[in-house]
Amino acid sequence: xxxxxxxxxxxxxxxxxxxxxxxxxxxxxxxxxxxxxxxxxxxxxxxxxxxxxxxxxxxxxxxxxxxxxxxxxxxxxxxxxxxxxxxxxxxxxxxxxxxxxxxxxxxxxxxxxxxxxxxxxxxxxxxxxxxxxxxxxxxxxxxxxxxxxxxxxxxxxxxxxxxxxxxxxxxxxxxxxxxxxxxxxxxxxxxxxxxxxxxxxxxxxxxxxxxxxxxxxxxxxxxx
Amino acid sequence: xxxxxxxxxxxxxxxxxxxxxxxxxxxxxxxxxxxxxxxxxxxxxxxxxxxxxxxxxxxxxxxxxxxxxxxxxxxxxxxxxxxxxxxxxxxxxxxxxxxxxxxxxxxxxxxxxxxxxxxxxxxxxxxxxxxxxxxxxxxxxxxxxxxxxxxxxxxxxxxxxxxxxxxxxxxxxxxxxxxxxxxxxxxxxxxxxxxxxxxxxxxxxxxxxxxxxxxxxxxxxxxxxxxxxxxxxxxxxxxxxxxxxxxxxxxxxxxxxxxxxxxxxxxxxxxxxxxxxxxxxxxxxxxxxxxxxxxxxxxxxxxxxxxxxxxxxxxxxxxxxxxxxxxxxxxxxxxxxxxxxxxxxxxxxxxxxxxxxxxxxxxxxxxxxxxxxxxxxxxxxxxxxxxxxxxxxxxxxxxx
Numbered sequence: 001x002x003x004x005x006x007x008x009x010x011x012x013x014x015x016x017x018x019x020x021x022x023x024x025x026x027x028x029x030x031x032x033x034x035x036x037x038x039x040x041x042x043x044x045x046x047x048x049x050x051x052x053x054x055x056x057x058x059x060x061x062x063x064x065x066x067x068x069x070x071x072x073x074x075x076x077x078x079x080x081x082x083x084x085x086x087x088x089x090x091x092x093x094x095x096x097x098x099x100x101x102x103x104x105x106x107x108x109x110x111x112x113x114x115x116x117x118x119x120x121x122x123x124x125x126x127x128x129x130x131x132x133x134x135x136x137x138x139x140x141x142x143x144x145x146x147x148x149x150x151x152x153x154x155x156x157x158x159x160x161x162x163x164x165x166x167x168x169x170x171x172x173x174x175x176x177x178x179x180x181x182x183x184x185x186x187x188x189x190x191x192x193x194x195x196x197x198x199x200x201x202x203x204x205x206x207x208x209x210x211x212x213x214x215x216x217x218x219x220x221x222x223x224x
Numbered sequence: 225x226x227x228x229x230x231x232x233x234x235x236x237x238x239x240x241x242x243x244x245x246x247x248x249x250x251x252x253x254x255x256x257x258x259x260x261x262x263x264x265x266x267x268x269x270x271x272x273x274x275x276x277x278x279x280x281x282x283x284x285x286x287x288x289x290x291x292x293x294x295x296x297x298x299x300x301x302x303x304x305x306x307x308x309x310x311x312x313x314x315x316x317x318x319x320x321x322x323x324x325x326x327x328x329x330x331x332x333x334x335x336x337x338x339x340x341x342x343x344x345x346x347x348x349x350x351x352x353x354x355x356x357x358x359x360x361x362x363x364x365x366x367x368x369x370x371x372x373x374x375x376x377x378x379x380x381x382x383x384x385x386x387x388x389x390x391x392x393x394x395x396x397x398x399x400x401x402x403x404x405x406x407x408x409x410x411x412x413x414x415x416x417x418x419x420x421x422x423x424x425x426x427x428x429x430x431x432x433x434x435x436x437x438x439x440x441x442x443x444x445x446x447x448x449x450x451x452x453x454x455x456x457x458x459x460x461x462x463x464x465x466x467x468x469x470x471x472x473x474x475x476x477x478x479x480x481x482x483x484x485x486x487x488x489x490x491x492x493x494x495x496x497x498x499x500x501x502x503x504x505x506x507x508x509x510x511x512x513x514x515x516x517x518x519x520x521x522x523x524x525x526x527x528x529x530x531x532x533x534x535x536x537x538x539x540x541x542x543x544x545x546x547x548x549x550x551x552x553x554x555x556x557x558x559x560x561x562x563x564x565x566x567x568x569x570x571x572x573x574x575x576x577x578x579x580x581x582x583x584x585x586x587x588x589x590x591x592x593x594x595x596x597x598x599x600x601x602x603x604x605x606x607x608x609x610x611x612x613x614x615x616x617x618x619x620x621x622x623x624x
Contacts, residue, residue, distance in 0.1 A: 084538020
C-alpha cells in the first residue's frame with residue numbers, strides 16, 4: 001500500500017470568466033520513505049499539488065488516500081488533525097512567528113496538539129540539540145541567520161514525527177552553501193525513514209532526488 | 225489547544241505589539257474611568273444634598289395648622305370652617321405618642337432687637353428646650369432654654385446677632401430689648417452655615433410662652449416632631465395626626481407631612497441624574513468596543529501569514545478563533561482594570577479638591593462599567609476572530 005495515492009485529481013480555479021485547470025486527471029502514488037522532487041515551470045500546478053498533498057486545499061474531483069485512508073472527505077477539523085500528526089511543512093520563507101523565540105516556534109505544533117508542557121520542553125530541547133540550535137533556543141527569528149531560521153522551521157516540521165515532509169522551495173531564500181546544508185539535513189531525515197517531497201524549479205536540487213515528477217499545465221509529463 | 229496555552233499565546237500576541245496594545249487599553253480605560261468618575265460626581269452631589277437635609281434633623285414630621293384639601297367637598301368642613309389653632313399643649317401631647325421621640329412647637333415672628341443703642345431686625349422663634357436637639361443645633365456659649373421655667377424672660381441668640389449687636393463683648397448675661405420686652409441672653413448658638421432652610425445664625429430663640437405673649441397670640445406656626453427612628457416615621461405621622469385629631473374634637477384640621485417626602489424627591493432627581501451621566505459615559509465604552517474590533521481586524525490582516533501557518537501546523541478553526549477572542553478579551557480586561565484604578569484615582573482627586581462632596585462611585589456603576597467593557601470587548605472581538613478562523617490556508621500562507 002502506498003503512503004500517498006492520488007487518483008484522477010482535478011483542481012479547477014475560476015479566474016473571472018475563464019476556468020483554469022491547475023491539476024488535470026492527475027494520478028500519483030508515493031511509497032513510504034521515498035525522496036521525490038516535484039518540478040516544473042511556475043504555473044505548472046506543482047504548488048497546487050503540494051497544497052493538496054498537505055490538505056490545505058481540496059480537489060474538485062478525484063480521491064486522495066493517505067496511509068490507505070480517504071482524506072478528501074474528512075471534515076475541516078479532522079483534516080487539521082491529520083496535518084498536525086502526519087504532515088510537516090517547510091516553506092520557502094520559513095514562516096516563523098516573529099515575536100516567538102526559536103524554542104517557542106518549534107513548540108507550536110506540540111501546543112496545538114495539547115501535549116503536556118513537561119514533555120513539550122523535553123522534546124523541543126532534544127530537537128534543537130539535534131539540529132544544532134541548542135544555543136539559539138531563546139533567540140527570536142530576527143536574531144537568526146537564514147540557515148538557522150530554516151533549521152528552526154525544519155525542527156518544527158519534524159517535532160510531531162510526521163509520515164511525510166512537504167518542502168516548498170526550501171532553499172529559495174538561502175545562498176548556495178546554506179541551501180546545500182539545509183537540503184542535506186532534509187535528506188538525512190529521509191534516510192531516517194521520513195517520506196520527503198520537495199517542490200522546486202531548481203534542476204540541480206531536483207537531480208538529487210531519487211524520483212522526479214515533472215509537471216506541465218496541470219499534468220504529469222514525466223515520472224521517474 | 226489547551227485554554228492555558230490559548231491564554232499564553234494571546235497574551236504574547238498582545239505584548240508583541242506594545243504601542244497598539246497600549247492605545248487600545250488607554251481607550252478602554254478612559255471609557256471605564258469616565259463612568260467611574262462621573263457617577264462618583266453625580267452620586268456625590270446626591271449624598272451631599274441628602275446629608276444637608278439630614279443635618280436639619282432626620283426623621284422629622286411637620287405639623288401645619290389647616291387642612292390641605294385633596295378629597296373634594298367635605299360636609300364636616302362646611303359646618304365648622306374655621307380650623308382650630310395649633311397650641312403648645314398640642315405639641316406637648318404629641319410627645320406621648322409611642323413612636324415619637326420629641327417634639328417642639330414653633331411660633332415665628334419678626335421684631336427689633338436693641339442693645340446699647342444698636343438696633344437690628346431679627347426673626348423670633350418661640351419654642352421649647354427640645355428644639356435644640358431636634359434641629360441638631362449646637363451652642364457656642366451658655367445654655368439653651370431652661371426646662372423648668374417656661375415663662376422665663378430669657379433668649380438664645382444666633383451667632384450673627386451676637387456678632388452684630390455685641391461685637392467683641394460677651395453677650396451672656398446682657399439684657400436685650402426685643403420689641404417692648406426685656407430678655408436676658410443666656411446662650412449663643414454655634415455658627416451653622418447651613419444653606420438650606422432658615423438661617424439659624426440670624427434668629428433669637430425665646431420660650432414659646434414669652435414669644436406668644438409678645439405677639440399676642442395662642443396659635444403656633446407649626447410643630448416639629450421627631451420619630452424614634454426612620455422605620456417608625458410613618459407610625460409617628462399617623463399617631464401625631466391621631467392625637468391632634470382627638471384634641472380637636474375629632475376633626476382633622478391639621479396637615480402632617482414628613483421631611484422624608486421632600487428628601488425622597490431630591491434623592492430621586494439626583495439619582496436619575498447619576499444614571500443619565502453614567503449612560504453618557506457608557507457611550508465612550510461602546511466607542512472603545514468598536515476600537516477593539518478595529519484593532520483586532522488590523523491584527524488579523526497583519527498576522528494573516530501567521531494564521532496560515534497555524535492552519536498548516538494543524539490548528540483547528542476553533543483554536544484560531546479562541547486565540548483572537550482571548551486577545552480581544554485580554555485587551556478589554558486590562559483596559560477595564562486600568563480604567564477602574566484611573567477612575568478611583570480621579571474620584572479620590574475630586575474628594576481631595578472638594579472635601580464637602582462625598583464623591584464615591586456607586587457599586588452598581590463600577591460593576592456596570594467593568595461588565596460593559598468586558599462584554600463590548602468580547603462582542604466586538606467575535607467578528608475579527610471568526611474572520612481569522614475562516615481565512616483560506618493557502619491564500620493566508622501566500623501572504624507575508
